[in-house]
Amino acid sequence: MNNLSDQQKGSLLAFVAVMFITPDSLFIRLSSIDTWSLVFYRGIIPFFTVLIGMLIIYKLNFFKMLITSGHHGLIYITTFSITNITFVVSIQNTNVANTLVMIAMAPMLSAILGAIFLKEIPNLKTWVAIAITFMAAVYIFYDSLKLGSFYGDILGFITAVGLAVGAVTIRSAKKKNLVPAAVVGKLFVAIFAMFFIESYVLADRDLIIVPLMCIMCVAIPFVMVTIAPRFIPAEEVNLFFLLETIIGPFWVWMVIKEQPSIETIQGGAIIILTIAIHSFLKLKKS
Secondary structure, eight states, X not given: OTTSOHHHHHHHHHHHHHHHHTTHHHHHHHXXXXXXXXXXXXXXXXXXXXXXXXXXXXXTHHHHHHHHTHHHHHHHHHHHHHHHHHHHHHHHHSOHHHHHHHHTTHHHHHHHHHHHHSOOOOOHHHHHHHHHHXXXXXXXXXXXXXXXXXXXXXXXXXXXXXXXXXXXXXXXXXXXXXXXXXXXXXXXXXXXXXXXXXXXXXXXXXXXXXXXHXXXXXXXXXXXXXXXXXXXXXXXXXXXXXXXXXXXXXXXXXHHOOOOOHHXXXXXXXXXXXXXXXXXXXXXXX
């Protein structure tokens, strides 16, 4: 990693993180526990997994990093916790497509916030990539878009804003390690879910599926995602996450034979091609 440029490090971290996340929707479909139990375990298992890993690597310096993260850490704990919760509640209160289209706004919001607060003005190639991928996401979910619930739609938008604010916060604190703050955020998510959870019981295949999902699709990626914006602009990190919207359904298709729509395939091809070209041009420049 030391021989790589910042652009290469950030792009690699974001890409690998998204690849770990892509089977997430499949695991959610295969699990049989209720929503808030899922939120609880997606908070508590990554919390202990990453906490133990950080304590082994950094020992008591973990707490020093947490304390010295200052206001950046507090902002990231808040946004990280909120987005983990609002995403679930949004899907509960509106059409799934509405939520996903709202979240597709994260790269654009990151670019705007980065330009305002960090004075990092995205170049024309990045703006074009953001516009194309957002329109492709709208195209994918266009037929499924419904008026839904205003409450659910607003929470979907808050999720996108939270993702953008979180990425920009990390970018503004490049010299600080905010992974400890993300760990605390996961604990807050689990505590919040405890107020709504119906059962803590894991049985049958959930004993394997839920821990595997929480470690592979949640714990490992959130560490990478918390580090990536230290090397590349926030909007570029969030741009990679649109790949999950495309690759995720293909995992579901391969395992439980739920075929993606022609819109998903066409729009997904546009998103993948756009991100590939954008990443190639950025890496070539670096």
